[in-house]
Amino acid sequence: MSAKPSKANDKTFRRPGPMLTLVRSFCRSWSARACLAVMSVIVLAAVFAPWIAPQNPYDLAQISMLDAMLPPGSRSMSGMIYWLGTDGQGRDLLSAIIYGLGISLEVGVLTAIFAGIVGITLGLLAAYRGGWVDAAIMRLVDLQFSFPAILVALMLLAFMGKGIGNVVVALVVVEWATYARTARAAALVERSKEYIEAAICLAIPVHRIVYRHLLPNCLPSLIVIATIQIGRAIALEATLSFLGIGVPVTEPSLGLLISNGSNYMLAGKLWVSFWPGVALLVTVVTINLIGDRLRDVLNPRSL
Amino acid sequence: MAIPEHRDADISSGSAEQFVIELCGVSRSFGGPGALERLGLGRGSPVIHAVRDVSFGLRQGEVLGIVGESGCGKSTLARMVAGILKPTAGEIRWHGKPLSSLRGREGKAARLKAQMVFQNPWSAMNPRLRAAEIVAEAPRIHGLIPRGEQDAYVAHHFLLAGLDPALGDRYPHQLSGGQRQRLVIARALAVVPEMLVCDEAVAALDVSIQAQILNMLMDLREKLDLTSMFISHDLGVIEHLSDRVVVMYLGRVVENAEVAELFERPNHPYTRALLEELPRIDGERRPFAAIEGELPSPLNPPPGCAFHPRCPFAMERCRREAPALLPVASGHLSACHLNDMA
Amino acid sequence: MHTAPAAARLVPVLTVEDLTTVFPTPRGLVKAVDGLSFSVGAGRVMGLVGESGSGKSVTGYSIMGLVEPPGHIAGGRILFAGRDLVRQSRTEMRSLRGRAIAMIFQDPAMTLNPVLRISTQMVEAIRAHEKIPRAEAWKRSRDALGLVGIPSPDERMSAYPHEFSGGMRQRVAIAIALLHRPSLIIADEPTTALDVTIQSQILARMQLLMKQYDMAMIWISHDLSVVSRLCDDIAVMYAGRLVETGLADRVIAHPRHPYTRGLIDSLPSRARRGERLRQIEGMMPEPLDLPEGCVFSNRCPRADAACRANPVMSVSTYGAWQWRCVHPLNEGPVHGHS
Numbered sequence: 001m002s003a004k005p006s007k008a009n010d011k012t013f014r015r016p017g018p019m020l021t022l023v024r025s026f027c028r029s030w031s032a033r034a035c036l037a038v039m040s041v042i043v044l045a046a047v048f049a050p051w052i053a054p055q056n057p058y059d060l061a062q063i064s065m066l067d068a069m070l071p072p073g074s075r076s077m078s079g080m081i082y083w084l085g086t087d088g089q090g091r092d093l094l095s096a097i098i099y100g101l102g103i104s105l106e107v108g109v110l111t112a113i114f115a116g117i118v119g120i121t122l123g124l125l126a127a128y129r130g131g132w133v134d135a136a137i138m139r140l141v142d143l144q145f146s147f148p149a150i151l152v153a154l155m156l157l158a159f160m161g162k163g164i165g166n167v168v169v170a171l172v173v174v175e176w177a178t179y180a181r182t183a184r185a186a187a188l189v190e191r192s193k194e195y196i197e198a199a200i201c202l203a204i205p206v207h208r209i210v211y212r213h214l215l216p217n218c219l220p221s222l223i224v225i226a227t228i229q230i231g232r233a234i235a236l237e238a239t240l241s242f243l244g245i246g247v248p249v250t251e252p253s254l255g256l257l258i259s260n261g262s263n264y265m266l267a268g269k270l271w272v273s274f275w276p277g278v279a280l281l282v283t284v285v286t287i288n289l290i291g292d293r294l295r296d297v298l299n300p301r302s303l
Numbered sequence: 304m305a306i307p308e309h310r311d312a313d314i315s316s317g318s319a320e321q322f323v324i325e326l327c328g329v330s331r332s333f334g335g336p337g338a339l340e341r342l343g344l345g346r347g348s349p350v351i352h353a354v355r356d357v358s359f360g361l362r363q364g365e366v367l368g369i370v371g372e373s374g375c376g377k378s379t380l381a382r383m384v385a386g387i388l389k390p391t392a393g394e395i396r397w398h399g400k401p402l403s404s405l406r407g408r409e410g411k412a413a414r415l416k417a418q419m420v421f422q423n424p425w426s427a428m429n430p431r432l433r434a435a436e437i438v439a440e441a442p443r444i445h446g447l448i449p450r451g452e453q454d455a456y457v458a459h460h461f462l463l464a465g466l467d468p469a470l471g472d473r474y475p476h477q478l479s480g481g482q483r484q485r486l487v488i489a490r491a492l493a494v495v496p497e498m499l500v501c502d503e504a505v506a507a508l509d510v511s512i513q514a515q516i517l518n519m520l521m522d523l524r525e526k527l528d529l530t531s532m533f534i535s536h537d538l539g540v541i542e543h544l545s546d547r548v549v550v551m552y553l554g555r556v557v558e559n560a561e562v563a564e565l566f567e568r569p570n571h572p573y574t575r576a577l578l579e580e581l582p583r584i585d586g587e588r589r590p591f592a593a594i595e596g597e598l599p600s601p602l603n604p605p606p607g608c609a610f611h612p613r614c615p616f617a618m619e620r621c622r623r624e625a626p627a628l629l630p631v632a633s634g635h636l637s638a639c640h641l642n643d644m645a
Numbered sequence: 646m647h648t649a650p651a652a653a654r655l656v657p658v659l660t661v662e663d664l665t666t667v668f669p670t671p672r673g674l675v676k677a678v679d680g681l682s683f684s685v686g687a688g689r690v691m692g693l694v695g696e697s698g699s700g701k702s703v704t705g706y707s708i709m710g711l712v713e714p715p716g717h718i719a720g721g722r723i724l725f726a727g728r729d730l731v732r733q734s735r736t737e738m739r740s741l742r743g744r745a746i747a748m749i750f751q752d753p754a755m756t757l758n759p760v761l762r763i764s765t766q767m768v769e770a771i772r773a774h775e776k777i778p779r780a781e782a783w784k785r786s787r788d789a790l791g792l793v794g795i796p797s798p799d800e801r802m803s804a805y806p807h808e809f810s811g812g813m814r815q816r817v818a819i820a821i822a823l824l825h826r827p828s829l830i831i832a833d834e835p836t837t838a839l840d841v842t843i844q845s846q847i848l849a850r851m852q853l854l855m856k857q858y859d860m861a862m863i864w865i866s867h868d869l870s871v872v873s874r875l876c877d878d879i880a881v882m883y884a885g886r887l888v889e890t891g892l893a894d895r896v897i898a899h900p901r902h903p904y905t906r907g908l909i910d911s912l913p914s915r916a917r918r919g920e921r922l923r924q925i926e927g928m929m930p931e932p933l934d935l936p937e938g939c940v941f942s943n944r945c946p947r948a949d950a951a952c953r954a955n956p957v958m959s960v961s962t963y964g965a966w967q968w969r970c971v972h973p974l975n976e977g978p979v980h981g982h983s
Binding site: 193194195197198199200201202203204205208212213216217 | 386418419421423426427428440487
Binding site: 372373479480481509510511512513514515517518521522536537538539540542543544562563576577579580581582583584585588589590591592593594595597598 | 812
């Protein structure tokens with residue numbers, strides 16, 4: 001019988017699923033592995049900030065005004081070493097950066113999640129339904145793209161006021177259109193394939209076709225976009241905070257730390273802005289490099 | 304006999320019931336002004352009449368072959384019969400009931416009754432599902448699988464299509480072309496259809512695998528009493544499998560006859576030209592002697608009979624007037640003005 | 646039917662000897678073509694037949710020197726015009742390609758640049774090898790278009806590839822291949838994607854041109870019915886090896902190798918209407934997992950211990966007719982004569 005598995009079949013049988021193949025081919029490049037390592041350090045540091053930061057920079061009992069504006073490497077009154085120096089309130093910059101990273105990442109990831117949900121749903125809907133639904137959604141996307149992102153976010157925040165939640169809302173409004181456009185483009189390609197016709201023919205409900213068949217096959221390009229958009233959201237949030245309308249002073253992100261330090265720049269005390277700036281740069285560049293590598297790896301020809 | 308011109312009489316006498324599926328003057332066009340264009344924003348795409356005024360019926364267990372070259376509308380026709388596309392004019396009836404009048408559960412059941420087997424087994428399956436899930440998904444959603452018996456149900460349909468059930472946890476890309484096509488057929492069979500619509504189902508396969516799949520389809524027809532519509536550009540396959548053959552050219556039916564009648568007494572000049580190209584190995588060398596001219600574009604169809612620019616017998620009348628599909632013998636329909644001359 | 650003079654068969658245009666083309670993969674070295682030998686005479690069409698994975702296309706690319714690295718020719722000789730193509734430098738191969746040897750692909754997009762007019766592409770193609778005035782090159786290009794049956798070639802010269810139908814595009818690709826009157830044309834399934842009536846038009850034209858200009862052609866195809874009508878000689882490949890070769894008429898009428906027999910019998914027209922087709926069981930083995938002995942032994946109805954045991958297959962010869970089989974069909978005197 002032709003269906004009998006031959007020796008050759010048994011060999012292919014142990015071939016790994018798509019997820020494992022993806023991870024393997026991602027790690028084939030040295031730079032990708034380095035980026036992944038740096039990113040893991042950043043994420044772990046941000047998540048476990050209360051345990052690994054030398055001090056809690058927002059616990060007034062732990063900081064002392066006497067330690068204000070110490071250069072990197074100075075020793076504190078209590079004997080602790082400030083590796084990256086301190087800021088105007090006497091906070092350890094290293095600890096502030098570790099805590100700030102968490103807030104920046106939180107804003108970036110939350111934005112990606114919500115903008116992704118809104119944008120991808122609308123994009124898939126536009127591609128699947130076509131006709132006037134498609135036309136309406138895509139004109140909205142065009143409208144969104146015709147305004148500079150920072151301007152829209154500024155106006156929204158001026159209206160809503162400071163706060164992590166508000167920043168996320170503003171960034172979602174700015175970013176959903178990118179997801180919608182990418183999702184639609186990917187879904188249009190998949191939509192024309194015969195397996196979607198087969199699903200229609202098998203009377204599979206529309207929501208299931210969209211989420212079980214269309215979405216998973218559009219994911220490669222969406223993952224790439226989401227990664228790069230996290231970086232973009234973090235940079236945008238830093239800009240907004242630098243301008244003083246982003247996160248509140250009680251929850252300082254990297255942008256706010258840079259902004260705080262800018263007051264001392266002219267006094268030659270560069271480290272207060274410099275180190276948070278480096279942290280921001282490393283984070284955003286690492287995220288973008290990972291996104292680029294994902295784009296290469298998720299290319300259907302390499303899978 | 305599945306002859307459309309008796310259709311009205313059949314319906315009035317109630318004997319239309321004997322057709323599993325019946326197409327009555329079915330047409331489908333694409334393009335034209337969209338939502339924005341109707342508001343005056345931009346120009347719409349030009350209208351393409353992919354299928355025009357097609358009528359025929361299929362009885363229980365019958366295999367209808369549809370043959371034609373690119374642009375003849377055979378794939379669009381297949382998708383309408385399988386319920387993927389809706390006709391823009393005309394009606395498709397299941398056991399005498401218009402498909403458009405069936406709603407809700409009845410409509411869904413009717414939709415499942417005709418299942419499609421696609422040309423390209425590489426894109427016909429969701430690449431992210433395992434083989435067993437590909438087969439099980441639809442019947443599970445439609446409640447066709449008794450509780451707790453999914454594995455047995457899937458294994459049964461794998462075996463029907465000649466697949467080893469052990470292949471169930473593979474992904475489509477881990478299967479060979481022949482195995483994939485069997486999986487597509489297993490998926491179609493899993494919703495217990497009455498009819499299979501095969502759109503160039505073996506065209507993408509190697510010759511030896513093609514023979515295996517054709518044999519399996521013939522076995523299935525006997526085993527399950529399946530009605531089927533077999534669409535192909537390959538007359539050899541059509542001749543071998545079909546009981547009745549419909550020849551299409553540029554969206555219209557040009558000839559419709561039982562297989563022996565069509566191959567022994569082809570009437571339409573286009574059918575005769577196609578038969579010249581029948582893939583055959585029979586010792587003697589046949590020269591290549593094709594009809595001249597290009598296939599016309601459905602965007603810009605020639606006036607009158609669509610075949611007249613290539614027809615060696617074209618007359619003045621062919622340029623002006625499209626011929627009607629009329630009987631030339633018992634159960635044999637042809638659309639050609641030459642038949643009026645005799 | 647064999648109109649070519651006997652001398653043409655004695656002095657082949659191309660002789661392939663023991664060609665082996667390999668592709669290194671992470672799981673091992675894949676021998677896409679393994680020990681292939683055949684020759685093509687002037688004015689003759691050699692049909693290279695096989696299913697996907699048989700190595701027929703790789704053979705074509707090997708002759709053209711177009712094997713994609715890391716794949717490479719690991720052994721054998723390709724003798725053409727007194728030279729061994731395997732040993733030619735890249736520059737020498739480039740000057741041969743398009744001039745002395747031309748290739749026609751299944752997809753004419755491989756030959757045609759979508760953003761250039763046909764006239765530009767054809768004139769460039771001529772002037773790449775011959776320094777002649779533009780006007781003369783243009784005239785020759787137009788004549789070539791007419792030759793392959795493109796109506797009103799003067800007007801069509803200034804068209805872009807997308808303005809042609811699929812069949813016409815393939816004719817343009819053929820016209821470009823014919824520009825330098827090559828002595829060898831390699832055609833890789835050039836009509837497979839076309840409609841039957843269009844395919845027949847092009848085949849009729851090709852057949853005429855081959856005889857007219859005494860060119861040799863290798864017609865790579867999976868379609869035995871076309872090969873049986875078009876080709877003078879035939880070579881059947883399976884899993885990278887040549888299993889049978891000889892005069893097309895004789896091989897198709899009385900195949901010696903069970904695989905050739907199986908391929909012929911798989912055609913629906915070989916069985917009575919509605920009857921089961923005589924199928925070849927199983928599928929082509931994975932290139933890294935070939936059976937011991939005869940590569941076809943795991944699907945062959947005649948295979949026995951002798952087939953599986955013998956690692957080197959015997960090549961039996963009857964004149965130009967060769968087959969690799971321990972238990973060939975139709976033994977005894979050969980019917981038919983040329």
